[in-house]
Amino acid sequence: MEWTREERYRPYQQYSALELLHLQAAADNSPEQLRYHIRPSSGLLNDPNGFSYFNHAWHVFYQSFPFGATHGLKSWMHMQSTDLVHWHSRGLALTPDNEYDSHGAYSGSAKQIGDRLFLMYTGNHRDQDWNRTPFQLGAWMNQNNQVTKLKQPLFRNPDYISEHFRDPQLLEYDGKYYALLGAQDAKTETGHLALWASDDLQDGWHDVGLTNFTPYPMGYMIECPNLVMIDDHAVLIFCPQGLEQKITHYDNIYPNTYIIGDEFDFENATLKGSSQVPVNLDEGFDVYATQAFNAPDGTAYAISWVGLPDINYPTDEQTWANCLSQVKELHIRNGQLYQQPVAAMTNLRDPKGTKVFSNRTSIIDDHAGQQCELNLTISADQTGVLHLAANEDLSASLQIQFDTNTGALTVDRSRVGATVAKKYGTTRSIKLPAHQDLKLQIFLDHSLAEIFVNDGEQVLTLRYFADQQHQKIAFAQPINATGSLYQLKNI
């Protein structure tokens, strides 16, 4: 289905309730639908927004176009959880309904201030000639989850920043409020991180300056910046668009990267002790727009959009698209970022659906299904292929090719089903330590695979679109491996 601009930006009140009910039922009943991840109630989901802790619960919102699998007029849909795993819909939270967000309530963040949650986001406004103005906007959410927008914008792009000025992350430091934003220099058309500050949140926002965090050019734009403290390191997580491959190699259309520093100097907008070179946050096919924040106890958590701008997915035809990743707990060990499932993920394991295996293993499970967790240790000095979501003779599967001799792992989604973004390749490869055991923790959720390598030292996240009857998990030939397979419950 081709969407015209007019259709994509049609006000929500001009769509019918019957149409929406049918779209919701289509998403509910899709065979490829996620069952323990956040997914759109209908239509398209993109960036996670407002990931926060407030009023004894975890909150995350997602960018939503409820009326189809296209990037149309965006709103914020609200999800709430008490354990970072079981998420429950709290419905439409931010609607594009005024002059400043007329063409989309775009991405942003949330932070508890007093007994309310402050939502800071980018209002996308276009005039009659389709010229864009990005307004940085605020709204309060009370303890009943009711949202009231501020009447006036907090600030807009200064002259030297183009229309690409968005995704504010609200931070508090030393009694002041700061906003970190993705920004494009109007003259040079290069990507930057802008830092703004305010004493009282609502008024007097002023430009601190562009952030110093790397000597390298960051392409033509940076989206979705996050500054987060991880084990006493200041870490920037962000999405540079148009980043040169010689700076950081990446395979996806746009990468989602991070840079580790010692600390962040808010007054001078500088990441001190920066590692300078962006590193891929996820080595899979589909992670973008990751949002991270520090919980009240200081722990850093992240959640990602599993989907990419300008990429189509097979479920588009079913009128819905994309999902969020599971929440990942972030740590730094030996100067490297680790991402791990949160503790409560183990509560999804169905005690009746556990299978333990050891020694020379070939078939792990003929009917593992596609809603499971596989924990696996593959002994050193072997090569082989692990087939996931496979048919009986393993001719169709999601392949993990491993070599624990020289140390290499490749995920190959070329033979699993409908292809996705073939232009950007059908394999993703990482290096492993040579001659060492390989630990894999693999989550399958019908059309999503999350592969945590060696306790989260590396993560590969990807969508796959297999026949849902292809439920076998097996090695191509017997392999020295031990592990457990768990069936996982719906959330």
Added chain:
Amino acid sequence: MEWTREERYRPYQQYSALELLHLQAAADNSPEQLRYHIRPSSGLLNDPNGFSYFNHAWHVFYQSFPFGATHGLKSWMHMQSTDLVHWHSRGLALTPDNEYDSHGAYSGSAKQIGDRLFLMYTGNHRDQDWNRTPFQLGAWMNQNNQVTKLKQPLFRNPDYISEHFRDPQLLEYDGKYYALLGAQDAKTETGHLALWASDDLQDGWHDVGLTNFTPYPMGYMIECPNLVMIDDHAVLIFCPQGLEQKITHYDNIYPNTYIIGDEFDFENATLKGSSQVPVNLDEGFDVYATQAFNAPDGTAYAISWVGLPDINYPTDEQTWANCLSQVKELHIRNGQLYQQPVAAMTNLRDPKGTKVFSNRTSIIDDHAGQQCELNLTISADQTGVLHLAANEDLSASLQIQFDTNTGALTVDRSRVGATVAKKYGTTRSIKLPAHQDLKLQIFLDHSLAEIFVNDGEQVLTLRYFADQQHQKIAFAQPINATGSLYQLKNI
């Protein structure tokens, strides 16, 4: 808000998607909202429909008017579960969209036939003069939950039955299909159960006759009949409207009752060995339209509408209304019907939120919350009051007054918060065996209480509308009692 007839019967495509999204968010965020029961995604919920097992899952649908807390144009909304406890929305399943169900896809049942689920329901049709014709309709649901309606009605009311002819329960016996329906004699305006039969389901439906199951008059109409086998007894569960109090005493506007028989003679439409006098299925304030069926293993399960026709509830002002009960497993012991929580209900217990108490107990928990299960044994020969959802000084609470000396229990909702259906009284009382311990299993879900007495020999189900900050559970004075309190998780 007053609803005009025109507003109530406005086609779904004339409501806007924005309106529906706001209604869904309002239901999602209501402080009184149920968190582990089936509740409307928006608007009003009434009868459970199509309770069945199909395609490795449990299914139940509910009567829905999605656009407000009024009995408007009804559809079927679909819920699915693998354990009878964790239900997940599968969205709009039957829409009122043709000549035969133009004024509502009314209640009915579902049954697996071959590899599909057959939905049998009443289409509510009204002509321009608002004269009603009740059509009995069919639809097939496939393994992807897609519903296709039959083009022609199965049958309509014969001349001797008035417009009140609805709620077909589809049954299969000895290679034939049968439908049991609520029916009103056109001439005498009395309530009956009609039995119809067909050899091949789609054609040739014929009238077997009115069912013989009691010598007493059953008021002016019977709604929602179910024939179910419980421990080798044939049991009729039904809702007589206008039943004389001298036949069966009841307090609610309409009762939901049952009659136990030895067996059901389909050829002669007769409940053999009938206990004749209807007995209240639930002794609380709010159960109606219970739907029961036999699972493939023969076990009888029931689920009830918690709500009553012609009664307003405080959440009406919040644009949503009503819920379904938890699923109850049915048994017969000593000639009496027992209703018990299904086994998987224990999976809702949060292991971190358990509290055990014994001996002379006064305060059970100062902050029990309103999402919990209380299992309690009160020793014989005591009188007292148990306060649920209570404020600090117990002046506001849902009261359970008990007397294990003479044997009596009263639930009093007059002091818990906003009043409901005051016209029909604010207390419900039952008799207990004298000089015996009293076992109570009480489930609270924010605005719903389900009280199972003595292992389900009696059940009292009711809505209550307390301040959600009233979280205390305590006896008025110390009582000899033992038990456990569990916090329960959301579904």
